[in-house]
Structures are given as structure tokens and as C-alpha cells.
Amino acid sequence: MAILLDGRKVAEAILRPVRQQVLDLKKKKIVPCLAIILVGEEPESLIYIRQKVKKAEEIGVRVRVFKFSEQTTETEIEKLLEKLNKNPKIHGIMVQLPLPSHLNPDEILSAIVPEKDVDGLTPHSFYPPACAAGIMKILEFYRLSVNNKKVVILGYGRVVGKPLFKLMKEAGAKVATADIKDVDVLRSADVLVGALPIKDVIKPEMVKRGVIVIDAAKNVSVGVEKVASYLTPKIGGVGPMTVAMLLKNLVRASQRQQLKHRP
Incomplete structure (x- = not known):
């Protein structure tokens, strides 16, 4: 009988130091914030987003979900990404996959700046996938x-x-x-x-x-x-491990951007 590999247990070990890092950032008036782009109402995607929001709230991280209709265009999404890339209060950006078939994931993901690609899905991301x-x-x-x-x-x-x-x-x-x-x-x-x-x-x-x-x-x-x-x-x-690594990347992104914008 197989020994079960408990992802929740590993995730908790990963997030323990991340919680402290969030507290340290908050002392400097920085609250790590993740922007999630959702296109359509795919049931599994909604479940995954709820899981991310729940765990983020547990460790003191903010999440903002930006919803688009299934008929949206790449241009509309890329316009939002451009704003999020420039927003210093947004530290990480991810696009919930899969996308509707008329949208090109490579084009959309490549519009995220490397320092905010906390899902690690582009070749130039600063963080592991x-x-x-x-x-x-x-x-x-x-x-x-x-x-x-x-x-x-x-x-x-x-x-x-x-x-x-x-x-x-x-x-x-x-x-x-x-x-x-x-x-x-x-x-x-x-x-x-x-x-x-x-x-x-x-x-x-x-x-x-x-x-x-x-x-x-x-x-x-x-x-x-x-x-x-x-x-x-x-x-x-x-x-749970995917969510833990995403949040770990987000906090690393917040730390990097805090150093970058420090006077």
C-alpha cells in the first residue's frame, strides 16, 4: 500500500517562514498583493481561485481578482496587465489557466513583467514555476x-x-x-x-x-x-503545494520591489 505524500504538510512547512516575512513587510507598511486574471466562469478555475484567496488571507496577503467575460479580447486583457505592471501596490500577477480557445496564452503571459510573474510561467520570470x-x-x-x-x-x-x-x-x-x-x-x-x-x-x-x-x-x-x-x-x-509556492514567490516579489523602490 502506497505511503501518501501529504502536500498540506509540506505546504505548511514552506509557508511558516513566509508568514513571518509578511509580518516583516507589514511593519514597513507593505502588504503583498496578488492580482489574478480570470476569463470566463470555468468551474475548476473558480475552485482554484477560492483556494488561493483562502490561503492568501490566512497568511495576511491580499488578492484582487479581475474578471473578464469569456468573449473578451487579448487587447482588453493586455491593457489591464499594462496597468497592473505599473501599479506599485500590485506585487504579483497571474492569469488563471486555461483560457478560452480564441485567446493566445503565450501572448497574454508574456505581457506580465518578469518581476511580477509569480506563477513562473514565462521564460524570463524571476521565480520558479x-x-x-x-x-x-x-x-x-x-x-x-x-x-x-x-x-x-x-x-x-x-x-x-x-x-x-x-x-x-x-x-x-x-x-x-x-x-x-x-x-x-x-x-x-x-x-x-x-x-x-x-x-x-x-x-x-x-x-x-x-x-x-x-x-x-x-x-x-x-x-x-x-x-x-x-x-x-x-x-x-x-x-496545496502549488498555492504555497505561488505565495512564496509573491512575497519574494514584494521584497524585491520594496528594495527597488526604497529611497
Whole structure:
């Protein structure tokens, strides 16, 4: 039976010093503030935003959510981003993904200045990608090294797969990406990361005994816990760590900008 990798426990360890940093900033009359851009009313996106707002409030950070209709244009979003980039009271900006199909995420994300890209999704961001870095921190917390291990990432998306591939490589892993049809590749994994936007696609027969499974997108179906050695739960796994790393990046951004604007 797999040992559960408790993302909430790791997130609390990450946020403990961040809480103190927020208090220190407040003594200097600086309240870290995150701007979230939401386009449309996608139910999962609304849930994720509520989670971010709740945790931010717990550590004393402000969040402002800017909502656009699903029919909005890139120009409208970029106009707002230009204002937020220049606003010294906004320390971090993130765009809640996915966006409607008529919008180009690369164009929109690239309009965020690097020092405020706290989700870490652009090539020039000053901060590590929140979700991918959160996964690496979970493994580090539980002392699960990926050095020389075969890591297979199911999916190669902007938020998880692509940035995680880079971080895993840097950690010395032998990294491969796979599709759900690549069963032999999936079975070869020492560490398997589920990052596809499809629920319950990783079945017990698709993984080898003793594999470490990181479920970043609710990909893991019932029964995998009987085969894996370690597993992140669907709730309380990767999600809390993504939020923790986002808030850690936000506070770092606030500190940087405070030094930049200091007289």
C-alpha cells in the first residue's frame, strides 16, 4: 500500500517562514498583493481561485481578482496587465489557466513583467514555476531523490509538464514525456507524474510495482495505491503545494520591489 505524500504538510512547512516575512513587510507598511486574471466562469478555475484567496488571507496577503467575460479580447486583457505592471501596490500577477480557445496564452503571459510573474510561467520570470516547483519540493521533503531515476511525465502542458521536465532534468533525472497510449513507457517509470487534463486515466496495470506517483491533474484511478510505493492524494497533494509556492514567490516579489523602490 502506497505511503501518501501529504502536500498540506509540506505546504505548511514552506509557508511558516513566509508568514513571518509578511509580518516583516507589514511593519514597513507593505502588504503583498496578488492580482489574478480570470476569463470566463470555468468551474475548476473558480475552485482554484477560492483556494488561493483562502490561503492568501490566512497568511495576511491580499488578492484582487479581475474578471473578464469569456468573449473578451487579448487587447482588453493586455491593457489591464499594462496597468497592473505599473501599479506599485500590485506585487504579483497571474492569469488563471486555461483560457478560452480564441485567446493566445503565450501572448497574454508574456505581457506580465518578469518581476511580477509569480506563477513562473514565462521564460524570463524571476521565480520558479509554482506547480512544478511544488512537486519538486514534495519529493525533497520526503527525501525521494530523482537523480538517475526514470521520470515519466504524462502530458507536456504549459503549467506542469513543460516546466517540470526542465526541473527534473536539472535534478539529474532521466526524463521522458508520454501519452496515455505509451503503456510501455509508463510502465518503465520509477517516478510517474500525471499531468493530463483527463480524470482517472492512470490504471493500476499501467504502472510498475514500487513506482512513485505524483498526481498533478486527478489522473490516478482507484487501485494504483496498491501498486505504488508513494502517491500524492487527489485532494491535499499537489494543489496545496502549488498555492504555497505561488505565495512564496509573491512575497519574494514584494521584497524585491520594496528594495527597488526604497529611497
